[in-house]
Amino acid sequence: QAFLDRIATLNPTLNAYITVAAEQALAQAAQADDMLAAGTGGPLTGIPMAHKDIFCTRGVLTTCGSRMLHNFVSPYDATVVERLQSAGVVMLGKTNMDEFAMGSSNETSYYGAVRNPWDTQRVPGGSSGGSAAAVAADLCVMATGTDTGGSIRQPASFCGITGLKPTYGRVSRFGMIAFASSLDQAGPLSKSAEDAALMMNAMAGTDLRDSTSLDHPVEDFTALLQNSLSGLRIGLPKQHFTADLNPAVQQILQDAIKVLEGLGASVSEVDLPHNHLSVPAYYVVAPAEASANLSRFDGVRFGYRCENPLNLEDLYKRSRGEGFGDEVKRRIMVGTYALSAGYYDAYYKKAQKIRRLIKQDFDDAFRDVDVILGPTSPHTAFKLGEKNSDPVTMYLEDIYTIAVNLAGIPGMSLPAGMLNGLPIGMQLVGPAFSEARLLNVAHQFQ
């Protein structure tokens, strides 16, 4: 009830929630009370949390931030939702997001921009901006997000919280509305690495309903939290620590590195020679996959339908024309173009080859170091509207995060310091299945 009261007070300003499921939350809380009284609860029993509105929730609206799904109530729960529910959480509601998770500022949402709790004239980052703002403003204890190209880590950085993108396939995508299926991955947003580890314990694991979920043993993600960092080898990518990086951000990272060295870590430079190609490769692969995934929204099976269609073609055209926003349409056009006969080899195939080289760079680097450390974002949260006029400016938000998705490896953002009253995150990246190690480093640092 305390969280619901806080949401009622602050959400009109922050716009972090699209839907608040008050009645259901109170019923779940009552059940959790009974379990705890009977001594049968676990560490997440009764913890009030929120889901990004990309996860299907049975009986509760799931919009994906789009007019296209303004009336969509799913008949089933996403696996992530189901697993967290089995762990006893209370779902307060569904958080705002960029439309179909396309964006880095949460300004493409049909439900309006989210405001950053640290400065309401600024964006919370995106696309999981509602989740990050809700955690930062104590409108929930923890929240789910998704990260196709930085959408957990960048909002975590802008809102001063912790966010983890797991190894591709570690968490089931079943019931998570698809954007770019080979990149999409769900993960936790929370106040600490310890909370993220507890969420991962509930969320991770193979799922027969998602053929890309990995049949890999799920360890206890809290198991390594207390380990010493003595002997940890940290790599600093020379492509991230350049003269282009804001000196104040650079300084905050250098201070953080000193703390880690004090805890026993050693630092060396690593080379990611294809890093500069990650934004162009991503903005071919992701729209290509999106254009295919979004073809299901046809105005027939679910979601928005235009008024009085003249015939089937008119129904498709107007339902999609009226249901999707500008950024989504831009991605569909770019993706359709990149996949079309005659252009496929020049764009899509080329991007896939670059993707392979990016993955190879990380494999090479992880022969010498255990984790890679760098900035999550080039700067702190920017002002609402500041980057809206040119899509490429917005795409450049992702320069530090996106290679991690292309390589399928885990990455996280944790608060590194403050700059002019705004939080700034640092990113930790590890080889596949190193989530527990990343959480260990973050926990020791925090």
Ligand code: GLN
């Ligand atoms: N900024 C990226 C994009 O717009 C982030 C997407 C994501 O991770 N969902 O595609």
